[in-house]
Amino acid sequence: MSIYKLKSSFQNLLRPMVGRLAAMGLTANQVTLVAAIVSIAIGGLLVVQPEPALFALVPVWMFLRMAFNAVDGMLAREHGQKSALGGYLNEIADVVSDAALYVPFALVAPFSLPWLMAIVFLATLTEFAGVLGAVHGNGRNYEGPMGKSDRALLFGALGALVAGFGTLPAWTWHIQPMACVLLAWTVVNRVRSGLAEG
Template identity: 30%
Template sequence: MNGLYALKPWYADRLAGLRRALAARQVSPDTLTAAGVVCAAGAAAALAWLPAPPAVLVVAVLLAGRLAFANLDGALARDTGRTTRRGALLNELGDRAADLLVIAGFLPLAPLWLVAAAAFATTLPSWVSLAGAAAGAPRRNGGPVGKTERCLLAVVAAASGWAVPVLAVVAAGSAVTAVVRAVWVWRALGRPEAAVAAAARERGVGTERAMATGRDVASEKPAVRVAEPASSSPRRRPSPSPAPSSSPALGSLPSEHDRSLPLDPGEVSGGITHTRPQSPADRGTRLRGAR
């Protein structure tokens, strides 16, 4: 249940011309985030200090600007290729600050405990969404009482003066929204693709690439090279091929791979026996020495 958040694509299309103009003038997305916070502060001041019926126009215009800037800053960053991790952090902090400022506008109009409860409750849906995104689930937004609905309720309070009932609806609705998002995130994290996304994020692998391979990255383990066990018996290492002799008396020596010839015992070094083949000349010399 997305509530009024379902209208976001339509609203973004209405702002496309303004977004192009801002991009042409090279306006920073961080400036738009700050402008949204300023609009929220102005709406809170109008809600607190202006009487109920006349305050509605000022509050409605400023909160519409707050929602417009919240939509424009991220879209402008994506369109101009200026998305950064610091920008994402500033966007989240700006949203939370704007929400709390609007609730602070009820301080002269409602009991302090109710204002504090509403302020705390408005942060719960965002906590759940951010925790789910950190665990690998898609970012969850929307209602039943999300950011857009809270702004609309503030406009209702400015028009009617029903500060206490509106705050009670904001507090209860935000808590329900947090529960709805928590259930959705819990179910999303139980799906295999959520595990792949989380593992891909930890390994620095793109999620789409990990999903395209059809492998469960979460269950991937690094390959371990097992050393070959040493044999109990010494292994024979072939000696380098002897250089061909230029002596006509010896002629060509037999190849070291000719295992039909008897082998001289070689020296033992490091547990490895080196052998070399005996040539006919070597055998003749040994026989003459024996006699």
């Protein structure tokens, strides 16, 4: 089970606004690039100035970024903006944005850079495994249990904790290895799904 399953309901809420944005001339690739730039800017700010209060930006932006991702997908599919370049931008921007938003947590005890780098690496593998399904003609795979939306919820919650309490409880150290296990499981599930569909 993954939060991704709720995506269709979220898209239904956004559809009227997406229609208006398309009429204004906004493109899917512009939305993708803006979302990536904001993610990198927030991540950079938190690395340079890791003040607890600033981590409140993470849950707010994680939610907004999910909306941006839904909007760019709907513009592409439902308003004739699907393109090869858009496919590349979408996948690359997501991986870069995730890394930018996760790494600053290495500066918050009890988290550490080696664990965060492992999470970034495995998160990248999950997206790579998902894309390979499309490359082989079986469709993009979004299986969980730790897809992009699930990771957004996790790091959004962690950002809210840091902002609210100034640090993270000692027990949250265990989230790092648990996240790695769930990410590895996600890679396996996506590979299995791709092979089954093939």
